[in-house]
Amino acid sequence: MAVVDRPLSAGGAARLDAQALQGGYRRRLVVRGVSLELRGGVVTGLLGPNGAGKSTLIRLLAGALAPEAGRVRLDGAEGAAGGARRRARQMAVLPQGEPEPAGMTVRDVVELGRYARGGGARGDGGGRAGERRALERALELTGTLELADRPFLELSGGERQRVLLAQALAQEPKVLLLDEPTAHLDLRHQVELLELVRRQAEAGLAVLAALHDVNLAALFCDRLLVLAEGRLVAQGRPEEVLRPDLLEAVYGTPVMVTRHPALGVPQVHLLPPGRRLRPAPPLSPEGAP
Amino acid sequence: MQPAPPPVTPSPSGEPDRPRLPPDPRRRRRLLLALATALALLLALLAGAATGAVPLAPLTRLGPTQAVILLQIRLPRVVLAALTGAALAVSGTVLQALFRNPLADPYVLGVSSGAALAATLVIAFLPALPGPAGWSLAWWALPAAAFAGAAATLGAVLALGRLLGRPGPATLLLAGVALSTLLSAGVSLVATLQPSRLGPITFWLLGGFSGADWRAVALAAPPVLLGLALVLSRHRELDALLLGEERAGYLGVEVPRELGWLLIATSLLTAGAVALAGMIGFVGLLVPHLLRLLSGSGHRWLLPLAAGGGAAVTVGADLLARTVVAPGELPVGVVTALAGAPFFLLILLRVEGRRERWPWSTGR
Numbered sequence: 001m002a003v004v005d006r007p008l009s010a011g012g013a014a015r016l017d018a019q020a021l022q023g024g025y026r027r028r029l030v031v032r033g034v035s036l037e038l039r040g041g042v043v044t045g046l047l048g049p050n051g052a053g054k055s056t057l058i059r060l061l062a063g064a065l066a067p068e069a070g071r072v073r074l075d076g077a078e079g080a081a082g083g084a085r086r087r088a089r090q091m092a093v094l095p096q097g098e099p100e101p102a103g104m105t106v107r108d109v110v111e112l113g114r115y116a117r118g119g120g121a122r123g124d125g126g127g128r129a130g131e132r133r134a135l136e137r138a139l140e141l142t143g144t145l146e147l148a149d150r151p152f153l154e155l156s157g158g159e160r161q162r163v164l165l166a167q168a169l170a171q172e173p174k175v176l177l178l179d180e181p182t183a184h185l186d187l188r189h190q191v192e193l194l195e196l197v198r199r200q201a202e203a204g205l206a207v208l209a210a211l212h213d214v215n216l217a218a219l220f221c222d223r224l225l226v227l228a229e230g231r232l233v234a235q236g237r238p239e240e241v242l243r244p245d246l247l248e249a250v251y252g253t254p255v256m257v258t259r260h261p262a263l264g265v266p267q268v269h270l271l272p273p274g275r276r277l278r279p280a281p282p283l284s285p286e287g288a289p
Numbered sequence: 290m291q292p293a294p295p296p297v298t299p300s301p302s303g304e305p306d307r308p309r310l311p312p313d314p315r316r317r318r319r320l321l322l323a324l325a326t327a328l329a330l331l332l333a334l335l336a337g338a339a340t341g342a343v344p345l346a347p348l349t350r351l352g353p354t355q356a357v358i359l360l361q362i363r364l365p366r367v368v369l370a371a372l373t374g375a376a377l378a379v380s381g382t383v384l385q386a387l388f389r390n391p392l393a394d395p396y397v398l399g400v401s402s403g404a405a406l407a408a409t410l411v412i413a414f415l416p417a418l419p420g421p422a423g424w425s426l427a428w429w430a431l432p433a434a435a436f437a438g439a440a441a442t443l444g445a446v447l448a449l450g451r452l453l454g455r456p457g458p459a460t461l462l463l464a465g466v467a468l469s470t471l472l473s474a475g476v477s478l479v480a481t482l483q484p485s486r487l488g489p490i491t492f493w494l495l496g497g498f499s500g501a502d503w504r505a506v507a508l509a510a511p512p513v514l515l516g517l518a519l520v521l522s523r524h525r526e527l528d529a530l531l532l533g534e535e536r537a538g539y540l541g542v543e544v545p546r547e548l549g550w551l552l553i554a555t556s557l558l559t560a561g562a563v564a565l566a567g568m569i570g571f572v573g574l575l576v577p578h579l580l581r582l583l584s585g586s587g588h589r590w591l592l593p594l595a596a597g598g599g600a601a602v603t604v605g606a607d608l609l610a611r612t613v614v615a616p617g618e619l620p621v622g623v624v625t626a627l628a629g630a631p632f633f634l635l636i637l638l639r640v641e642g643r644r645e646r647w648p649w650s651t652g653r
Contacts, residue, residue: 064538088541095539099532100389103586107313112529116541136310149314171540 014073015040015206016061016091016175021070023060024230029068030056032230038175038206043198045221046210047241049251053230054210055096058179061208062093075174088116091175092168096183098160100153106163107148110138113170138170142196158189165196176200178209182216194220218242218265226250242266319590322583326597330371333604337367340608342616366501369509370607370621371600373498373566374576376513376558378599379520381573382591383555385581386527387548388450391636392462394573395439395559399468401570403442404435404563405494406475412490413483432508436560442468443552443559462637493567495620498607509565516557517596519550524588527551531586569622571629572599572606578636 014037024030030053038044048054059065061072063084071078074090092113101109114131139145142162147155152163161181168176178197182190190213198220201207211217217224218238226234226241228250234241247255247268254271271277339345343358351359381394395401411434449464480490520527526547529537538544562569576599577591584590603621606628610619 062539064535084538084543085541088539093539095535097533099536101531101586102389102391103581104528104531105315105585107310108528108585108587109532112525112532112540115525115529132308132310136308139310145309148310167540 014038016072016074016208018061018072019070021057021060021067021072023065023067023069024053024056025065030230031060033070034227034230034232035070036225036232036235038208040174040204040206041201042222043201043207043209043220044223044225045217045238046208046225046227047214047217047250048210048227052227052250054227055179056230057227058093058095058177058208058210062091062095062177063087064093064095085116088171088173090173091177092171092173093177094164094168094179094181096179098157099164102153104152105149106139106144106152106155106166107135109152109163110144110148110166110170111135113138113167116171134170134172138166141169141200142166157184158186158192161185161189161193162196165193169200173205175206176208178207180210180212183212190216214242214247214268218267219260219263239266242268315585319584322580322594323590323597326580326594326601330597330601330604333601333608334367334371337370337604337608338363340612361502365503365506366498366607367604368506369501369565370498370604372506372509372513373562373569374572374599374601374603375596376516376562376599377569377573377603378576378595379517379592380555380558380562381599382577382581382588382595383520383527383551384573385577386531386586386588387447387551388461389531389533390461391578392574392633394571394577395555395562396568396570396573397462397469398443398446398465399472400439400442400446400555400559401563401568402469402472402476403445404439404560405568406472406479407434407438407441408493408564409476409479409490410434412493413479413486429508432512432560432564435564436512436556439559439563440552440556442472443556447548447552495567495622497610497618497621498566499611499618505565509561512557512561516554516561519554519557521592523547523551523554524592527588527592528586567620567622569603569606569625571625571633572603574636575629575632576602 016038018034018036021034022029022032032053034057036044046054046057056065060067063072074087114134117131117134136145139148142165144159144163144166147159147163152160155163165181176197181193181197185193194209194216197207197209201222209217209221211221221238223236224234224238224241225232226246233250234246242257244255244257247257254273256269256271257266258269259265260267335347338359339347341358341363343355345351345355345359345363377395380400384393384395384398384400385391387393408431411430415430446465446468449468450461453460453464476490476494480487483490526537526542529540529542530544530547532540534544534548577595580594580598581591584594603625606624607621610621610624613619613624
């Protein structure tokens with residue numbers, strides 16, 4: 001997992017570019033002037049405390065929420081132009097929360113990813129056989145081919161998330177936005193899912209993932225953005241962003257940052273106030289550096 | 290960890306083209322279900338046309354009187370019942386998908402009552418003006434008013450649903466009960482204010498096809514067929530909306546526009562059914578519910594199945610209504626309520642008992 005020395009220049013031109021984006025709900029402004037770029041081949045992590053505006057920013061970028069100011073450009077064209085169908089051909093979004101598509105199997109759910117591509121014989125997917133191939137590819141990439149005929153609601157949390165990722169990949173997007181994709185997943189399924197996302201990025205996808213877990217973000221993201229009270233307060237490589245002073249100011253709790261003993265990426269440790277500090281003994285003979 | 294799958298290949302043309310995804314195992318069952326539904330509808334239509342005060346044997350030569358009975362009384366009646374049943378079941382299917390709630394149907398949500406109130410107003414206050422060939426103003430005013438009433442009520446329910454977030458079955462049911470009680474009170478109020486029209490209002494509210502003629506069919510058919518065509522053309526959108534409006538939008542569905550079309554279609558279907566047959570409950574709730582359990586939620590299959598199933602059930606209910614107490618006749622709404630209410634309670638028990646939104650939670 002060579003994460004640290006991946007070049008940031010990969011991918012060339014910006015796939016998604018937001019300028020001075022502002023927006024929120026009713027009279028409450030949540031996102032206050034955010035500019036960012038997503039490039040192909042790069043996984044960008046979006047960090048920030050609860051209520052910082054991560055989900056709102058994703059909704060603004062995804063076009064689910066109209067911005068009050070600023071603009072979003074997808075592949076150089078205005079995001080809102082061409083409507084939902086055109087947007088869905090370029091960008092897939094995994095919002096938070098679990099859908100309850102009663103009476104649908106995995107095949108049904110993933111197949112809906114082909115909606116914007118026309119589906120059936122009238123689309124641009126190369127007819128019926130092309131549609132079947134696209135469906136198979138999305139299922140295979142996410143390891144969900146053998147789940148195809150299971151009812152979606154009978155799946156475990158980790159399987160459901162992989163199926164929803166398969167649906168997103170069936171859209172054949174250039175940009176993928178993920179809002180807390182690893183919430184409620186156990187360790188193995190967190191790693192599995194983000195590894196799948198990384199592999200798609202390596203094949204050229206531009207990814208933005210809002211993540212709660214800063215350590216997971218450091219392990220899987222090339223770039224990190226930190227959002228606080230609706231503004232971007234830091235961006236850069238994990239080792240540039242994950243600084244104790246910045247994290248303490250943003251999250252409001254003391255932390256310590258060390259290097260991952262095996263991978264070298266920064267890892268953040270909580271430092272609850274009032275504890276006696278002592279150097280940690282090694283957990284196992286070969287566990288300590 | 291999963292075994293590493295290969296990354297996305299930009300050109301799919303280079304892949305060997307052998308299917309790795311087995312064909313959908315539900316296909317067989319769906320074909321059988323479609324066949325069974327078509328057969329049931331055919332049998333119901335035949336039985337409905339054959340049975341009555343003058344029995345007509347199928348496949349025999351009919352005398353002139355019998356031909357008149359078949360063509361002018363029986364056929365319009367079964368056709369009207371079939372149209373009404375298809376309209377109710379399909380609008381129930383759509384409402385259940387829009388609300389992602391198994392208890393939604395035009396009757397429960399008060400949409401039928403909205404159509405009924407508007408239609409009652411027309412019956413009560415619009416004098417039947419004689420027109421050319423027996424056509425009067427009220428004849429087209431009734432369905433038009435029913436459409437307006439249905440659309441207004443459905444819009445109000447959708448707005449209420451949005452206000453409540455995503456209401457669970459019980460909340461939605463209570464909101465629907467409150468709304469239909471209010472609208473029914475309006476119907477009673479109108480009836481009290483116009484006592485001279487109480488007879489026609491009551492007769493019409495009880496629901497039924499006893500006055501059916503080809504004119505009624507000609508009036509019911511356009512809104513119902515238009516509504517059916519609109520809904521059938523939106524089967525992919527309905528599938529996507531089962532994931533929620535936000536996800537449907539990300540998949541490329543123009544959500545506000547599609548909701549608008551579906552609202553118009555549902556109002557057309559409900560109005561067509563209510564304007565010509567009065568209040569017939571439970572067909573819109575139970576038929577899609579049972580068919581969804583059997584065929585899964587894919588609306589490409591479910592919508593035509595619901596149309597056929599609803600038609601068969603309603604023709605059958607009408608047949609019962611006019612044979613059980615012959616030579617008298619029960620209102621069809623009474624028959625569907627007698628058969629449907631226990632079913633409805635059963636669904637409610639399953640839904641609330643399991644604390645699930647949907648009793649048809651499995652796709653098999």
